[in-house]
Amino acid sequence: xxxxxxxxxxxxIVVLVVMGLMIGILxxxxxxxxxxxxxxxxxxxxxxxxxxxxxxxxxxDRPVRISAAQARDALARAAHRNQAGPIALMLHSPPDDPxxxxxxxxxxxxxxxxxxxxxxxxxxxxxxxxxxxxxxxSQGPIRRDDAP
Numbered sequence: 586x587x588x589x590x591x592x593x594x595x596x597x598i599v600v601l602v603v604m605g606l607m608i609g610i611l612x613x614x615x616x617x618x619x620x621x622x623x624x625x626x627x628x629x630x631x632x633x634x635x636x637x638x639x640x641x642x643x644x645x646d647r648p649v650r651i652s653a654a655q656a657r658d659a660l661a662r663a664a665h666r667n668q669a670g671p672i673a674l675m676l677h678s679p680p681d682d683p684x685x686x687x688x689x690x691x692x693x694x695x696x697x698x699x700x701x702x703x704x705x706x707x708x709x710x711x712x713x714x715x716x717x718x719x720x721x722x723s724q725g726p727i728r729r730d731d732a733p
């Protein structure tokens with residue numbers, strides 16, 4: 586083994602300084618966020634809540650109602666947990682909702698009053714639909730709105 590082999594103190598200091606600068610830049614930039622990831626997480630959370638409500642209606646043999654405020658609360662909890670940005674929720678009222686008060690209803694037979702919920706963030710949106718006949722809850726693809 587050659588006594589001259591190895592790294593000099595200056596080389597070690599340069600490597601440490603470069604690594605420190607890289608870490609400093611990453612920390613200053615903060616966590617990376619993506620509107621697509623936020624929307625996917627929010628729609629999964631809301632879809633899970635809706636499916637849970639439908640299952641509860643079927644298992645208890647009683648209608649279960651979810652208000653738009655409850656849906657927004659579930660989204661706010663998910664956004665806080667995932668450190669997501671603000672996600673807008675637009676509820677297109679069911680056709681049999683004469684007062685348009687934004688109440689989703691799941692019946693004991695598995696059916697629902699039907700609705701369409703749109704989540705949006707940073708010119709992207711995703712739609713969640715509730716079929717009135719079957720109560721099936723489905724999530725569409727993320728759409729990008731490039732209009733100014």
